[in-house]
Amino acid sequence: MTVALIFIAVLMLGSAATAMVLRNLIHSALLLIASWAGVAAFYLWAGAEFVAFAQVLVYVGAISMVVLFAVLLTRQNLDDRQPAEPASRARALAAVLIGASVAGVITATVLSTSFKPSAAEAPNATVKQIGLDLMESHGATLLIVGVILTVALLGATVIAATDKKSDPEDAQ
Amino acid sequence: MSALPPAGSFLERAPLELRDAVVQVLPVPVQWLAHHLITIVAVLAVFGLFFAFTTIAERKLLARLQNRRGPNRTGLPRFSILPWHLKHTLFGLSQPFADAVKALTKEDIVPAAADKLLHFLAPVVVVAFSLMTFAVLPFGRFLIPVDIDAALLYFFAAGSATELAIFMAGWSSRNKYSLLAAMRALAQLISYELPLILSVVPIVLITGTLSTQTIVVAQGNWSFGLLPHWFVFTPWGFAGFIIFLISALAESNRSPFDLPEAESELIAGHLTEYSGFKYALFFMAEYFGLTALSGLGVTLFLGGWQAPCAFLEFIPSYLWFMLKLIGMIVFFIWVRGTLLRLRIDQLTRLSWQFLVPLALINVGNAAFWSLTSGWSGPLQLVRWGVSLAVIVIPFIAMGRTLTAGFAPRTYRYAP
Amino acid sequence: MTPLHLCLLLSTGLFCIGLTGALARSNTILVLLGIELMLNAANINFIAFWRYGPASASNDGLMFVLFGIAIAAAEAAVGLALIIAVYRHQKNIRLQEATRLKG
Numbered sequence: 001m002t003v004a005l006i007f008i009a010v011l012m013l014g015s016a017a018t019a020m021v022l023r024n025l026i027h028s029a030l031l032l033i034a035s036w037a038g039v040a041a042f043y044l045w046a047g048a049e050f051v052a053f054a055q056v057l058v059y060v061g062a063i064s065m066v067v068l069f070a071v072l073l074t075r076q077n078l079d080d081r082q083p084a085e086p087a088s089r090a091r092a093l094a095a096v097l098i099g100a101s102v103a104g105v106i107t108a109t110v111l112s113t114s115f116k117p118s119a120a121e122a123p124n125a126t127v128k129q130i131g132l133d134l135m136e137s138h139g140a141t142l143l144i145v146g147v148i149l150t151v152a153l154l155g156a157t158v159i160a161a162t163d164k165k166s167d168p169e170d171a172q
Numbered sequence: 173m174s175a176l177p178p179a180g181s182f183l184e185r186a187p188l189e190l191r192d193a194v195v196q197v198l199p200v201p202v203q204w205l206a207h208h209l210i211t212i213v214a215v216l217a218v219f220g221l222f223f224a225f226t227t228i229a230e231r232k233l234l235a236r237l238q239n240r241r242g243p244n245r246t247g248l249p250r251f252s253i254l255p256w257h258l259k260h261t262l263f264g265l266s267q268p269f270a271d272a273v274k275a276l277t278k279e280d281i282v283p284a285a286a287d288k289l290l291h292f293l294a295p296v297v298v299v300a301f302s303l304m305t306f307a308v309l310p311f312g313r314f315l316i317p318v319d320i321d322a323a324l325l326y327f328f329a330a331g332s333a334t335e336l337a338i339f340m341a342g343w344s345s346r347n348k349y350s351l352l353a354a355m356r357a358l359a360q361l362i363s364y365e366l367p368l369i370l371s372v373v374p375i376v377l378i379t380g381t382l383s384t385q386t387i388v389v390a391q392g393n394w395s396f397g398l399l400p401h402w403f404v405f406t407p408w409g410f411a412g413f414i415i416f417l418i419s420a421l422a423e424s425n426r427s428p429f430d431l432p433e434a435e436s437e438l439i440a441g442h443l444t445e446y447s448g449f450k451y452a453l454f455f456m457a458e459y460f461g462l463t464a465l466s467g468l469g470v471t472l473f474l475g476g477w478q479a480p481c482a483f484l485e486f487i488p489s490y491l492w493f494m495l496k497l498i499g500m501i502v503f504f505i506w507v508r509g510t511l512l513r514l515r516i517d518q519l520t521r522l523s524w525q526f527l528v529p530l531a532l533i534n535v536g537n538a539a540f541w542s543l544t545s546g547w548s549g550p551l552q553l554v555r556w557g558v559s560l561a562v563i564v565i566p567f568i569a570m571g572r573t574l575t576a577g578f579a580p581r582t583y584r585y586a587p
Numbered sequence: 588m589t590p591l592h593l594c595l596l597l598s599t600g601l602f603c604i605g606l607t608g609a610l611a612r613s614n615t616i617l618v619l620l621g622i623e624l625m626l627n628a629a630n631i632n633f634i635a636f637w638r639y640g641p642a643s644a645s646n647d648g649l650m651f652v653l654f655g656i657a658i659a660a661a662e663a664a665v666g667l668a669l670i671i672a673v674y675r676h677q678k679n680i681r682l683q684e685a686t687r688l689k690g
Contacts, residue, residue: 002593009597016601016624020608025616026343030290032620033336035601039627042597043652046638051652053325058656061332061365063623063663065358068339070667071616072355074674092611099607106599115591116641123637123644127321127382133646134653141650145657152661156668162675 004045012038025071033064047122050130183488184313187214211317215306223459224268230505232264237509243267271452278448283345286445290344295446295453298337302460304330309467310385312477312490324382327468328369331423334461335361338432341454342442353441356516357432360422363523364429368419370531371412374538375403375472384468388476397482402475407559408538411567413473415531417503420465422519424458427508429519433458466500467493474500526570530563537562594635602628615673615680619666626659 012035019031036059043052134142191210198206232242244264282291308323310316320326335358342354376382379390393401403409422429432441443454470476474496477489514522537559544555605624612618630652637648674680 056329095610103603118639160668
């Protein structure tokens with residue numbers, strides 16, 4: 001069990017760290033997609049299969065496409081290497097310090113807390129139970145999230161759209 | 173259900189018994205691994221051979237549709253140990269094996285400027301995810317590789333991850349035209365994922381489950397012992413099946429939606445810089461995707477492994493699945509030989525403006541069907557009538573309003 | 588070191604990698620990807636507590652994660668649309684150049 005968790009952790013953290021460091025933007029995006037797949041593997045390890053498949057479908061199948069399209073549409077130079085600026089070194093050092101200190105604080109808190117003993121088996125996560133929970137206890141949230149998604153995607157389309165007049169030769 | 177051979181009959185259980193017999197022989201620590209390995213190898217072997225014969229069937233059927241014969245010369249290889257050479261051409265049925273040898277021995281050209289790792293990984297990723305979708309298809313009454321609760325979601329998740337490989341292929345070739353073609357292919361795939369998933373939602377609504385095996389079992393009744401209760405024979409199921417067929421054709425980049433890989437379009441699209449075995453892997457992944465989607469269509473709409481009539485249940489369930497699968501693939505080959513290719517704006521318009529609204533209306537239709545399941549007698553006719561009207565009227569109305577019509581007639585005369 | 592501790596350490600690691608990336612890079616898309624990593628780390632936390640937290644039979648953790656994935660998707664879409672709009676204006680996506688409110 002723990003061996004699997006360590007393997008998943010190495011995959012997830014390793015690809016995330018490499019993604020944040022690389023200069024080539026497309027390699028970064030693809031490594032991040034591997035990291036998201038690692039998160040889905042973690043969900044499978046924890047017994048939440050529905051969420052794992054939803055993670056793959058949404059992140060690896062859809063958000064990755066949006067990210068890659070955005071990377072390709074906003075390229076400055078055609079060989080994808082971002083120039084390293086001198087001022088960014090100080091900022092990078094500051095960021096690493098901040099990240100390390102946040103990590104230190106949270107790790108210390110986690111290790112010093114003792115949680116109540118957990119149940120031996122995963123709670124009932126069958127699709128039927130998830131459906132009942134979504135519709136009965138969290139029905140309002142479901143509707144609100146639906147509205148949020150609609151509004152967000154309409155807004156994204158409006159923001160990103162160009163206002164070229166349509167070509168008269170296009171088929172109507 | 174019927175007085176004929178019970179569900180646990182010998183033929184039905186034969187593959188399982190075979191696997192168990194082999195697993196029992198091995199030591200206990202490796203039994204779990206052997207159990208799953210045998211399943212995986214069996215699925216790979218069966219569908220690998222199926223892929224080989226799909227390619228030759230496609231070439232021969234397309235040929236007959238075009239009034240010519242397909243490949244018919246391959247025959248047997250010349251064995252050197254035999255003193256004579258058997259000359260029969262086998263009607264060209266050994267063509268796939270000849271093609272495999274050719275693909276393996278062809279020179280593997282990688283462009284010098286290409287991103288080597290991604291160029292190598294793209295065919296691997298696409299084949300891996302295409303094969304992963306086979307894990308949740310119920311091939312027989314007891315033959316499903318993995319019985320997951322959320323099987324349909326798994327299928328669509330694995331299917332949508334193949335799109336990433338197409339982007340990787342197009343980008344890693346460092347070829348402007350490959351990249352453009354990969355973007356177009358991605359646009360097509362994303363556009364048609366939505367009708368594909370929406371056409372399956374009515375099934376989930378009616379059966380209340382995402383598990384493929386349960387959906388097949390729910391289609392198990394026969395009216396008067398003769399008419400099966402497959403979902404394709406209900407109004408919402410029929411509409412859903414048509415939308416599913418169109419979206420499956422588009423999702424596997426097949427004619428009439430084969431813009432991404434047609435030879436006259438940007439050479440070969442995102443596959444321009446691939447040769448030899450890697451091209452064969454992409455080809456294989458496309459056919460695996462097609463077979464998996466056909467298998468899903470058979471499972472969800474055509475009753476899976478259920479027999480069409482009650483008295484035909486003695487034929488094993490996996491043979492019924494195979495027959496229906498072959499029928500769907502022959503239909504796809506027929507469509508390829510018949511219809512013209514769509515342009516990218518035509519196909520995206522078809523998806524977003526025509527199929528998605530129809531699929532959404534179909535979900536409402538299935539909801540109506542489910543709520544009126546208590547109606548009987550003459551009310552059944554009303555139920556069927558309303559259901560059919562809800563599908564047919566929007567179909568005709570949207571079809572009429574969305575067509576481009578004819579351009580004004582112009583006459584040109586020779587000067 | 589219970590499984591819960593291990594999972595929480597994992598999510599802390601992912602969160603801090605995302606935080607460092609979001610603060611250190613000047614490319615706006617990488618900042619957005621760092622934010623996505625932080626959202627994923629929070630989701631891992633929820634699943635860890637759902638599975639190994641104090642014994643309760645509720646699926647609230649799962650629900651939170653499902654909604655979290657949906658919100659993250661919406662936010663990524665809007666963020667990338669904004670990046671495209673900014674690119675159209677200033678012809679590159681350096682975060683440090685987008686300092687003025689007026690276009």
